[in-house]
Amino acid sequence: MAIRTERLPYGVGRLSGGWYLLMLILLALIGLGVHAYSRQFTEGLVVTGLRDIGTMGGAPWGLYVAFDVYFVGVSFAGITIAALIRLLNLKHLKPVSRMAELLTIISLILAGFSILADLGQPVRGIVNLFLYARPQSPFFGTFTLVIAGYLFASLVYFSWMRGGMPPSVPGYRALYRVSTVSGHRATGTRSPSESGMSAPASG
Amino acid sequence: MARYGMVIDLERCMGCRACMVACKVENNTAQAILWMYVFRFEDGKYPNTHVWFMPRPCMHCDNAPCVKVCPVGARFKREDGLTATDWERCIGCRYCEVACPYGVNYFNWKEPARNYYLDWGDKDLASVTNGEVPPYKNPDLDKAYGLEQRRIAGGGHTKGVIEKCTFCVQRLERGLPPACVANCPVFALHFGDLDDPNSNVSRLLQKKPSFRLLEEVGTQPRVYYIGGRPPSSESRQIEPVKARV
Numbered sequence: 001m002a003i004r005t006e007r008l009p010y011g012v013g014r015l016s017g018g019w020y021l022l023m024l025i026l027l028a029l030i031g032l033g034v035h036a037y038s039r040q041f042t043e044g045l046v047v048t049g050l051r052d053i054g055t056m057g058g059a060p061w062g063l064y065v066a067f068d069v070y071f072v073g074v075s076f077a078g079i080t081i082a083a084l085i086r087l088l089n090l091k092h093l094k095p096v097s098r099m100a101e102l103l104t105i106i107s108l109i110l111a112g113f114s115i116l117a118d119l120g121q122p123v124r125g126i127v128n129l130f131l132y133a134r135p136q137s138p139f140f141g142t143f144t145l146v147i148a149g150y151l152f153a154s155l156v157y158f159s160w161m162r163g164g165m166p167p168s169v170p171g172y173r174a175l176y177r178v179s180t181v182s183g184h185r186a187t188g189t190r191s192p193s194e195s196g197m198s199a200p201a202s203g
Numbered sequence: 204m205a206r207y208g209m210v211i212d213l214e215r216c217m218g219c220r221a222c223m224v225a226c227k228v229e230n231n232t233a234q235a236i237l238w239m240y241v242f243r244f245e246d247g248k249y250p251n252t253h254v255w256f257m258p259r260p261c262m263h264c265d266n267a268p269c270v271k272v273c274p275v276g277a278r279f280k281r282e283d284g285l286t287a288t289d290w291e292r293c294i295g296c297r298y299c300e301v302a303c304p305y306g307v308n309y310f311n312w313k314e315p316a317r318n319y320y321l322d323w324g325d326k327d328l329a330s331v332t333n334g335e336v337p338p339y340k341n342p343d344l345d346k347a348y349g350l351e352q353r354r355i356a357g358g359g360h361t362k363g364v365i366e367k368c369t370f371c372v373q374r375l376e377r378g379l380p381p382a383c384v385a386n387c388p389v390f391a392l393h394f395g396d397l398d399d400p401n402s403n404v405s406r407l408l409q410k411k412p413s414f415r416l417l418e419e420v421g422t423q424p425r426v427y428y429i430g431g432r433p434p435s436s437e438s439r440q441i442e443p444v445k446a447r448v
Binding site: 043044045046050051052053054055056057060061115118119120121122124125128129131132133134136137138139140143144 | 235237240271272273274275276277292293294295296297298300301303305306307308309310311312313314361362363364365443444445
């Protein structure tokens with residue numbers, strides 16, 4: 001497949017000095033986060049400053065749970081926008097729908113991560129939350145359902161929306177057939193306007 | 204099957220906090236973790252003030268909110284009514300702590316071995332202790348108990364796991380009362396079978412009016428208080444605790 005030579009607007013895809021600087025700052029931020037979490041993993045949740053309610057006079061839940069609620073909320077916004085654009089057939093907003101769906105997936109993954117970071121025993125958590133899951137617990141909804149159900153559904157929807165993805169990617173056909181359940185075939189013969197990559201005017 | 208319960212006589216309690224010490228010795232809990240705590244309250248205005256003490260173990264509620272919210276079933280109700288914590292299964296989400304209206308759950312925020320009041324790894328201390336590292340660990344705490352054979356005696360003291368008063372299940376299985384009850388010098392704490400009309404707790408409850416903490420929220424606690432009134436919004440806590448790890 002030929003490489004596209006057309007220029008994308010706003011300098012997207014060009015490797016300028018500013019871009020490298022931005023990436024460097026973001027990598028430093030990621031490194032800081034990894035360092036902070038590794039400290040929490042080895043020393044325990046004491047580094048977060050959370051404490052027990054009873055005689056310690058603290059709060060057992062803090063920013064981690066707030067982030068979980070926030071990210072799940074953001075994911076709802078994303079999937080609502082994507083679904084509305086599909087359902088109401090707003091063709092000129094199609095490029096937005098894909099971004100919104102991607103936002104859903106990413107914020108769901110972040111929600112799962114923030115809950116995992118909140119656990120005192122994260123390794124036990126991944127195993128036990130699926131081994132001994134109790135649907136009566138509200139936690140079941142915020143973690144097990146969100147990860148197992150909602151994230152999977154979002155991935156399926158995103159993959160379905162990305163119908164115009166080039167089938168030359170190895171393993172794509174199989175993945176597409178599995179993820180869409182319905183048995184649609186990835187054809188790759190769709191026009192650029194259908195794939196949502198082109199300018200909004202073409203819809 | 205026995206239906207265990209505790210009766211606390213507020214008229215007798217003198218706030219010596221021997222129960223807290225007994226609990227610490229029996230269960231080897233770490234610093235700032237107080238499964239048994241004695242509140243010291245002050246009521247009224249000068250000169251008509253009244254100082255009183257209220258021990259607070261886990262209430263072992265029949266309708267326990269912590270059992271309902273546990274996502275993995277680590278907190279469960281035993282047949283004899285103990286609200287037990289399986290420290291091998293607990294994932295440390297602290298939902299039970301958020302749900303509990305009494306604040307009896309304690310989380311192991313850090314490795315408890317490094318949290319026993321003194322830094323036992325200190326070089327100055329090592330010259331005195333000859334490298335012997337306390338604390339003494341109660342071997343009964345690691346065993347599995349009950350019909351379920353689950354590890355509920357709170358002996359793990361594992362980092363990142365919740366724990367709370369167990370009514371000293373390791374002592375109950377041997378027919379002994381909990382450590383706080385056995386150690387109370389003025390017999391303010393009573394422990395026994397609430398179903399048996401001839402047990403000491405049942406007779407005390409028949410004889411005197413009793414109340415339970417936060418009865419209105421419907422948790423049905425198994426710890427009864429006699430000889431006093433529940434703390435009101437007027438009650439001031441003497442030396443409000445800020446035990447921090």
